[in-house]
Amino acid sequence: MLSSATPKPPRVLSGIQPTGQPHLGNLLGAIRYWVEDQTVGDCYYCVVDLHGLTVPGDPAERRQASMTMATLLLAAGLDPESCTLFLQSHVPAHAQLAWLMECTASFGELARMTQFKDKTAKGGEQTARVGLFTYPCLMAADILAYDADRVPVGEDQRQHLELTRDLALRFNSTYGPTFVIPQAAIPRPGRGARIMNLADPTRKMSKTTDLPSGVVGLFDEPADIERKIKRAVTDADTGPGSVRYDREAKPGVSNLLELLATLRGEDPQRVADRYSRYGDLKADVATAVLDAVEPIQRRYRELSAQPDFVYDVLKTGAKQANAVAAATLQRAYDAIGL
Numbered sequence: 001m002l003s004s005a006t007p008k009p010p011r012v013l014s015g016i017q018p019t020g021q022p023h024l025g026n027l028l029g030a031i032r033y034w035v036e037d038q039t040v041g042d043c044y045y046c047v048v049d050l051h052g053l054t055v056p057g058d059p060a061e062r063r064q065a066s067m068t069m070a071t072l073l074l075a076a077g078l079d080p081e082s083c084t085l086f087l088q089s090h091v092p093a094h095a096q097l098a099w100l101m102e103c104t105a106s107f108g109e110l111a112r113m114t115q116f117k118d119k120t121a122k123g124g125e126q127t128a129r130v131g132l133f134t135y136p137c138l139m140a141a142d143i144l145a146y147d148a149d150r151v152p153v154g155e156d157q158r159q160h161l162e163l164t165r166d167l168a169l170r171f172n173s174t175y176g177p178t179f180v181i182p183q184a185a186i187p188r189p190g191r192g193a194r195i196m197n198l199a200d201p202t203r204k205m206s207k208t209t210d211l212p213s214g215v216v217g218l219f220d221e222p223a224d225i226e227r228k229i230k231r232a233v234t235d236a237d238t239g240p241g242s243v244r245y246d247r248e249a250k251p252g253v254s255n256l257l258e259l260l261a262t263l264r265g266e267d268p269q270r271v272a273d274r275y276s277r278y279g280d281l282k283a284d285v286a287t288a289v290l291d292a293v294e295p296i297q298r299r300y301r302e303l304s305a306q307p308d309f310v311y312d313v314l315k316t317g318a319k320q321a322n323a324v325a326a327a328t329l330q331r332a333y334d335a336i337g338l
Contacts, residue, residue: 011180012041013148015048015088018062018069019055020207024216024289025195027076027296028262033152033185035077043083044146044321045073050088050095051139054132071310072218075300086317088142093325097141098134100332104167104174105137114159140164145325147180154194156204158184175335179328195259198232201251219297222290229286232256234278243275253278256285263288 014034016026037043049066066087078085088094110116113136120128131138143151143164153161161184168179197203199214206215214232216225233252235242245268247254254268260281261268275281303310 008042010041010149011147012037012043012150012152012185013045013143013146013182014043014152015046015051015142016069016073017052017207018047018049018065019052019057021215021217021219022069022072023205023207023218024259024293025205026207027218027292028195028259029154030152031073031076034073034083037152038079038083041150044148044324045078045083045085046088046091046142046321047073047086048088048142051135054129054135067307067310070314071303072296072300074310074313075296075303080313080316084317084320086314086321090314090318091145091321091325093145093322093329094138094141097145097325097329097332098138100171100336101137101140101144101167102134104171105140105163109163109166110134110136113163115156136160136163137167140167143182144168144179145328146321147324147328148182149180150185151182152185156194171332171335178332178335195262196251196255198228198252198255201233201255216289216293218293219300220293222294225289225293226286229256229289230282232282232285238278240276243272243278243281245269245272253281256281260285260288263292 014030016022016030034043034045047066047069049062052062052065070085070087073085074080110133116128116133116135119132139157139160140163143161144167151161151164161182165181168181172178172181195205197205197211197214198216199211203211203214213228216228220228232255234256235250235252237250243253243257244250245254245257253272257268257272260266261271264271
């Protein structure tokens with residue numbers, strides 16, 4: 001006899017740091033998919049303010065940045081009736097479970113993390129915070145605390161997600177079944193998985209960059225957004241077939257095509273077939289970006305005038321998140337002998 005029970009929706013967990021100015025890459029590579037997922041999954045989304053402590057910062061500015069990011073997420077379409085939105089630091093189990101993960105991971109595993117090596121190569125290991133080294137353990141705790149089935153991550157976070165899976169499997173093997181083993185949900189090519197800097201399309205669009213002219217900020221004025229897109233790097237090839245999707249040979253043009261394809265839900269190669277001039281492509285990209293960003297900016301201004309509403313959403317979200325994460329932490333404590 002077939003069961004008539006309703007299938008349990010997948011548990012989804014994802015987070016975003018409140019450091020730096022949120023940009024188009026955040027929207028197209030992550031936030032828009034959070035909005036979609038909340039209608040089909042049991043979604044927990046957090047502003048990972050503890051991760052932001054790996055770099056120095058002013059306390060007042062840090063606190064405001066967390067509120068800004070939470071307000072932006074609501075403005076972009078997260079619905080507190082359909083998902084759980086909270087600040088990471090409001091759920092103590094994140095930091096507590098991170099210590100168990102640090103005691104499960106090896107030094108060699110953390111030393112191999114690409115992001116740590118990249119960041120210390122720029123600033124030097126002598127000045128890097130220890131938290132930058134152990135960051136993947138806190139990220140693992142973020143995920144495992146919620147029994148997440150699926151974790152939307154960018155390609156650059158795949159290594160951290162694989163470490164999370166390894167740590168969960170090792171813990172389960174050593175102490176008994178404790179954690180759900182999460183799966184990565186990485187957007188397929190052409191769906192905003194990796195939006196590149198408009199001024200240097202070989203580099204990812206980032207909140208921390210020395211090329212701000214190539215970053216479309218979600219709080220930028222419309223005229224600034226249009227100007228940045230129209231000044232985007234292409235190449236000297238202007239002959240027949242110059243507008244084509246080829247990430248290796250034409251990274252600048254391909255980035256613009258991928259932007260437009262992502263915004264319109266199309267294939268970048270099919271988009272390329274409609275254009276013969278860079279100027280026409282840039283004009284349409286600018287229009288599509290503004291169509292996506294301006295409603296978010298308007299809603300953000302409305303919500304900014306209602307800080308008590310945002311506080312209430314985060315307070316309710318933290319209560320819901322605490323109930324789930326505390327139960328997982330206790331299960332892990334029991335398993336490990338605490």
